Amino acid sequence: xxxxxxxxxxxxxxxxxxxxxxxxxxxxxxxxxxxxxxxxxxxxxxxxxxxxxxxxxxxxxxxxxxxxxxxxxxxxxxxxxxxxxxxxxxxxxxxxxxxxxxxxxxxxxxxxxxxxxxxxxxxxxxxxxxxxxxxxxxxxxxxxxxxxxxxxxxxxxxxxxxxxxxxxxxxxxxxxxxxxxxxxxxxxxxxxxxxxxxxxxxxxxxxxxxxxxxxxxxxxxxxxxxxxxxxxxxxxxxxxxxxxxxxxxxxxxxxxxxxxxxxxxxxxxxxxxxxxxxxxxxxxxxxxxxxxxxxxxxxxxxxxxxxxxxxxxxxxxxxxxxxxxxxxxxxxxxxxxxxxxxxxxxxxxxxxxxxxxxxxxxxxxxxxxxxxxxxxxxxxxxxxxxxxxxxxxxxxxxxxxxxxxxxxxxxxxxxxxxxxxxxxxxxxxxxxxx
Ligand SMILES: CC(C)(COP(=O)(O)OP(=O)(O)OC[C@H]1O[C@@H](n2cnc3c(N)ncnc32)[C@H](O)[C@@H]1OP(=O)(O)O)[C@@H](O)C(=O)NCCC(=O)NCCS
Numbered sequence: 001x002x003x004x005x006x007x008x009x010x011x012x013x014x015x016x017x018x019x020x021x022x023x024x025x026x027x028x029x030x031x032x033x034x035x036x037x038x039x040x041x042x043x044x045x046x047x048x049x050x051x052x053x054x055x056x057x058x059x060x061x062x063x064x065x066x067x068x069x070x071x072x073x074x075x076x077x078x079x080x081x082x083x084x085x086x087x088x089x090x091x092x093x094x095x096x097x098x099x100x101x102x103x104x105x106x107x108x109x110x111x112x113x114x115x116x117x118x119x120x121x122x123x124x125x126x127x128x129x130x131x132x133x134x135x136x137x138x139x140x141x142x143x144x145x146x147x148x149x150x151x152x153x154x155x156x157x158x159x160x161x162x163x164x165x166x167x168x169x170x171x172x173x174x175x176x177x178x179x180x181x182x183x184x185x186x187x188x189x190x191x192x193x194x195x196x197x198x199x200x201x202x203x204x205x206x207x208x209x210x211x212x213x214x215x216x217x218x219x220x221x222x223x224x225x226x227x228x229x230x231x232x233x234x235x236x237x238x239x240x241x242x243x244x245x246x247x248x249x250x251x252x253x254x255x256x257x258x259x260x261x262x263x264x265x266x267x268x269x270x271x272x273x274x275x276x277x278x279x280x281x282x283x284x285x286x287x288x289x290x291x292x293x294x295x296x297x298x299x300x301x302x303x304x305x306x307x308x309x310x311x312x313x314x315x316x317x318x319x320x321x322x323x324x325x326x327x328x329x330x331x332x333x334x335x336x337x338x339x340x341x342x343x344x345x346x347x348x349x350x351x352x353x354x355x356x357x358x359x360x361x362x363x364x365x366x367x368x369x370x371x372x373x374x375x376x377x378x379x380x381x382x383x384x385x386x387x388x389x390x391x392x393x394x395x396x397x398x399x400x401x402x403x404x405x406x407x408x409x410x411x412x413x414x415x416x417x418x419x420x421x422x423x424x425x426x427x428x429x430x431x432x433x434x
Pocket of ligand 1: 270274305308
């Protein structure tokens, strides 16, 4: 059976058969539906689809990540997030996202070696990072330094060469923790710590964050595992705002550093990756369990949002939030319980029972509990989104790789519905102001 949609244009009485493929119709087929403009009687432009925020528009075919928001399912390349979080490592997940398959032992060792030996950045990057103000937000520093990498690796513009693409992918995954950690050290007024290639990816990141005068930084295994798991949980999330930013900028065929810098910018926003920072500030502001009911009333009255709740895609408990909630227990075993946890649990309990949230299907998302872990690790709120960005880098790059190899992709250029004036006559300023 051929699947199609019959559309009757009541302006003209003409019927159109629009093919349905993979549960979608092509916007270009809708564009074939035309009627005469009543004002001029000339054939008007084709019908377009109006979709602010791309709520119901597919922009690509992708085999990277699958989400079923109603059922709370998240899979990378077909593997359930729960299994990856439990038994894989961040670098293995990064390999999976980038290459599409799990690595053999040899492939994995080679991958880890490559990533480990690209962790250093050019000394001049350190120089310009030092030029930021003492209170510069680390996400601003990260965005700028990722973008600046395109000037250190001008060969990255050769995006049609697969070997070259691979090199930039390795460089970016490897250097992101270095840039992220240095932006943190800068804010702390502490010297930047160079990567230690004898350490694992996540342990090295912790070392670059916290090492002082000791010869080698040693982190608790449970902390390393928890942070590695958080990176896994953040590694990709299909066509979210920052992946879309990477794809949109990448569609101009610019180098991947410039495209990923756009992704970092998108992630910075409080409705996206900035939400975990906002959650922590919200919990601090609430201050104690007694204030939770009045805070919830304020949210219901529309005065503010319950940060860390709600999701464009998940209309069920975000599977990542479940796993993060579990990871909080491991971390708090080492660090002691974060007192804000009680407030978060109370908020969750009330919200999950309250009709306002139930009706709108608002559940905790990935950001609701992650900030509590980061804070327990002595990581300040302005760094939270940087950690998200480090975890998300393989996802952005997997999306970018898919984009540049997809023959159907074009430069991203949405349509608009023009609402302004037309055909005005310009009077030069000397006459207008006379
Ligand atoms: C994530 C988010 C941007 C998704 O937004 P969206 O899909 O555009 O959903 P909408 O903004 O249309 O929200 C739908 C309804 O739920 C309400 N809502 C959504 N998230 C809410 C929240 N966190 N607190 C209170 N109400 C919320 C909206 O007010 C709206 O109610 P209405 O129908 O009465 O107007 C949104 O849920 C949000 O702002 N959450 C808080 C920020 C956050 O945690 N972001 C991290 C995402 S991983």
